[in-house]
Amino acid sequence: MRNVKTIETDVLVIGGGGAGFRAAIEAREKECNVLMISKGPLARCGATPMAGADYTLDGKSMSKIEGLTGDPNDSAEKVFNDIVTQGCYLNNQKLVEQYIKRAPQCLKELMDWGLKVKLSDERMIFTTGTGMMNVLLRKAKSVGVDLLEDVAVLELLTHENSVVGALGLNVLTGEFIHFRCKAIVMATGGWHKAFWPNTGMRDLSGEGIAMAHRAGADIGNMEFITFCCNTFYAPPMWRGSIAPYIISLICGGRLTNNRGEDVLKGYDSFLVEKGTLTEWNKSFLSFVTAKQARDGKVFANGGLHYTRGDASWEMMELVASMVFPNWKYKALDLTEWGRMLQENEPVEVGHAVEFFEGGIVINDQFETAVAGLYAAGECALGTFGANRVFAAITEIFTQGADAGNNAGEYAHNRQSADLDLSALKELKEKALQPLTVSKGERPAELRKRVQRKSQRYLGPIRNRDELETFLDYLEDIKVSVLPKLSTTNDSRTYNKEWMDALELPNMIQLLESSVRSALMRTESRGVHYREDFPDTDNDNWLQEIIVKHDTATFQLNQRPLTITSMSPPTGVTPYLDFMKQMMEAHSDTGGKH
Amino acid sequence: MTDEKIKVNVFRYDPAVDQEPYYQTYNVPWEPGMSAMTALDYIYNHLDGTLAYYDHAGCDLGICSQCTGKINGKSGLFCQTAVKEEITLEPRKKERVLKDLITQRAESSK
Ligand SMILES: Cc1cc2nc3c(=O)[nH]c(=O)nc-3n(C[C@H](O)[C@H](O)[C@H](O)COP(=O)(O)OP(=O)(O)OC[C@H]3O[C@@H](n4cnc5c(N)ncnc54)[C@H](O)[C@@H]3O)c2cc1C
Numbered sequence: 001m002r003n004v005k006t007i008e009t010d011v012l013v014i015g016g017g018g019a020g021f022r023a024a025i026e027a028r029e030k031e032c033n034v035l036m037i038s039k040g041p042l043a044r045c046g047a048t049p050m051a052g053a054d055y056t057l058d059g060k061s062m063s064k065i066e067g068l069t070g071d072p073n074d075s076a077e078k079v080f081n082d083i084v085t086q087g088c089y090l091n092n093q094k095l096v097e098q099y100i101k102r103a104p105q106c107l108k109e110l111m112d113w114g115l116k117v118k119l120s121d122e123r124m125i126f127t128t129g130t131g132m133m134n135v136l137l138r139k140a141k142s143v144g145v146d147l148l149e150d151v152a153v154l155e156l157l158t159h160e161n162s163v164v165g166a167l168g169l170n171v172l173t174g175e176f177i178h179f180r181c182k183a184i185v186m187a188t189g190g191w192h193k194a195f196w197p198n199t200g201m202r203d204l205s206g207e208g209i210a211m212a213h214r215a216g217a218d219i220g221n222m223e224f225i226t227f228c229c230n231t232f233y234a235p236p237m238w239r240g241s242i243a244p245y246i247i248s249l250i251c252g253g254r255l256t257n258n259r260g261e262d263v264l265k266g267y268d269s270f271l272v273e274k275g276t277l278t279e280w281n282k283s284f285l286s287f288v289t290a291k292q293a294r295d296g297k298v299f300a301n302g303g304l305h306y307t308r309g310d311a312s313w314e315m316m317e318l319v320a321s322m323v324f325p326n327w328k329y330k331a332l333d334l335t336e337w338g339r340m341l342q343e344n345e346p347v348e349v350g351h352a353v354e355f356f357e358g359g360i361v362i363n364d365q366f367e368t369a370v371a372g373l374y375a376a377g378e379c380a381l382g383t384f385g386a387n388r389v390f391a392a393i394t395e396i397f398t399q400g401a402d403a404g405n406n407a408g409e410y411a412h413n414r415q416s417a418d419l420d421l422s423a424l425k426e427l428k429e430k431a432l433q434p435l436t437v438s439k440g441e442r443p444a445e446l447r448k449r450v451q452r453k454s455q456r457y458l459g460p461i462r463n464r465d466e467l468e469t470f471l472d473y474l475e476d477i478k479v480s481v482l483p484k485l486s487t488t489n490d491s492r493t494y495n496k497e498w499m500d501a502l503e504l505p506n507m508i509q510l511l512e513s514s515v516r517s518a519l520m521r522t523e524s525r526g527v528h529y530r531e532d533f534p535d536t537d538n539d540n541w542l543q544e545i546i547v548k549h550d551t552a553t554f555q556l557n558q559r560p561l562t563i564t565s566m567s568p569p570t571g572v573t574p575y576l577d578f579m580k581q582m583m584e585a586h587s588d589t590g591g592k593h
Numbered sequence: 594m595t596d597e598k599i600k601v602n603v604f605r606y607d608p609a610v611d612q613e614p615y616y617q618t619y620n621v622p623w624e625p626g627m628s629a630m631t632a633l634d635y636i637y638n639h640l641d642g643t644l645a646y647y648d649h650a651g652c653d654l655g656i657c658s659q660c661t662g663k664i665n666g667k668s669g670l671f672c673q674t675a676v677k678e679e680i681t682l683e684p685r686k687k688e689r690v691l692k693d694l695i696t697q698r699a700e701s702s703k
Binding site: 149241329 | 607609610624625626627628631637638641642643644645646648649650651652653654655656657658659670672673675691692693695697698
């Protein structure tokens with residue numbers, strides 16, 4: 001095997017989205033050497049640059065920051081009430097408290113570092129994902145964080161249940177890299193790539209959660225997956241863009257099915273109002289769209305028609321001029337859509353995977369079950385429970401900062417351990433396997449098939465038969481297809497098939513965890529709806545589902561909730577009625593959250 | 594999708610095995626509103642798994658700008674350039690090709 005470069009550092013941060021950058025910057029404060037690895041290009045990968053982006057905090061603290069709106073009558077208690085009811089009580093309340101407490105400070109820092117705020121409301125500021133990434137990149141460079149791009153970490157190395165390093169792959173050159181470190185912060189975001197269509201970058205295939213799981217960390221609440229509503233399904237050039245979601249959230253509009261019916265007719269009017277004009281729209285409208293699809297009432301690409309409806313054109317034009325100046329959303333040219341909206345012509349929209357509530361189990365210090373392994377941001381489980389309405393963007397900063405701090409402290413006075421070279425050799429041989437298998441299965445084909453099945457069976461609406469069918473499929477793939485994945489040639493230089501083959505087992509692992517959890521959760525709550533168990537069951541299911549990784553299979557256990565101050569309700573309530581109750585439980589603070 | 598197909602000519606070069614660059618032509622089904630990236634994805638998924646283009650972390654929505662290249666000789670984003678007829682796709686800098694449409698990064702990233 002070729003000579004492999006070894007890089008030593010104190011704290012290794014895996015993932016270059018907002019959480020990774022923020023953790024790296026903070027760990028550096030502890031006088032540690034910090035290396036942050038990003039699978040894609042620096043500051044232009046992961047979900048963070050794709051975000052709108054809103055940053056939420058309590059309006060009272062916000063009103064004290066110069067230049068921002070903020071509702072002075074808002075409070076930490078009100079925000080707490082709102083996040084926990086939106087999460088249908090499955091939230092880790094300690095993490096919710098941490099979010100609320102740290103949010104104002106983390107926003108001020110960002111503004112000090114140069115973040116521009118576009119607009120603000122009662123408890124949210126609106127900026128851009130790319131703007132945030134630019135600020136973070138500048139700051140990380142200025143404090144001396146070492147940065148590496150286009151490198152995918154494949155596996156963690158542990159010794160006696162402590163992290164000692166990792167194995168990475170330079171995606172461009174195909175060279176392996178050994179990393180030796182004292183602490184690791186996992187910040188690899190979600191696993192959008194397991195679904196199609198999706199709204200995420202193509203780098204989000206879940207290796208971080210999956211490798212932490214293999215290394216001995218638990219993962220949990222994997223059945224809760226948020227689908228963004230009203231994303232473009234056509235034309236291909238716009239597919240997955242959330243532009244119609246943004247416009248419809250602010251201005252409304254109309255959704256019709258292939259029979260010309262208004263799909264919201266018949267639903268409770270309060271539910272419709274809150275479920276379209278607040279950020280509850282992701283859960284409510286995606287549920288409605290999925291139902292239409294299951295009833296065969298959708299158009300060619302599986303979506304519904306979105307038109308301006310009764311919303312005023314002047315209002316839409318005004319909003320568009322702020323969020324997509326000149327109908328440009330970055331390089332996306334939406335001029336034609338502007339014309340269509342004005343003339344009330346339809347575009348096809350539908351739900352697409354956007355956010356993962358579940359992930360790596362952490363405590364309130366962001367520690368996992370593996371010593372020295374921390375997790376932050378979307379790859380971690382906890383803040384949002386069964387349904388996210390408040391900003392995920394806030395969480396990546398509040399968690400990133402504290403996880404980075406704790407990892408830095410942990411690494412500070414510790415010696416690094418030697419890497420087990422024979423274990424590394426084995427891992428590399430395994431990784432190289434797809435390059436040597438001949439006449440096997442094509443990775444791209446398998447990925448396509450899996451993505452379509454995930455969309456169908458693990459969407460907003462599920463049932464036992466479908467989940468079991470999908471599970472059988474995944475189990476079969478694991479045994480009969482994954483070992484046979486093979487690339488057309490054995491070139492290691494930017495070999496897309498090889499990347500697909502390396503990513504796929506991770507996606508299958510997370511899908512299996514998710515499907516098993518969705519099967520186990522015999523109730524409906526938040527973004528998980530079971531046709532065969534259509535009630536929210538607060539007598540039996542105020543529990544998290546934790547998945548332990550055993551070499552052979554997964555072990556699923558229930559875990560009691562982490563509650564600090566808000567006791568959950570009891571009783572069994574039909575899904576949409578409970579959703580309505582949670583909307584009604586909202587505090588008197590206005591805005592979209 | 595329509596039955597119509599278009600020709601997509603792609604710059605190919607793997608310095609490790611090719612003496613010099615060449616162009617390979619693929620027939621790709623055309624659909625309204627497709628981009629050069631839609632065509633590349635089709636080729637990779639259905640016709641030729643060896644084709645290299647920046648995709649392991651692309652956004653496909655005109656935000657990350659990693660898929661910059663030449664489309665019929667003009668610089669642009671593959672993901673936001675509409676394709677309506679025969680088209681030629683090349684890397685942004687032919688002198689710096691790592692493989693096919695992928696170019697080396699300007700400086701090491703540290
Ligand atoms: C289109 C879209 C719009 C959104 N808009 C909003 C919004 O307006 N407001 C809001 O609050 N939330 C929004 N969200 C959600 C929010 O953006 C994300 O939850 C958040 O940005 C996640 O940040 P993160 O740092 O945890 O992960 P990410 O930003 O996803 O970053 C993950 C990083 O890990 C890297 N990585 C992955 N695997 C590996 C590996 N094996 N080795 C090395 N690196 C790896 C990736 O390359 C990337 O750098 C949106 C999400 C999407 C998809």
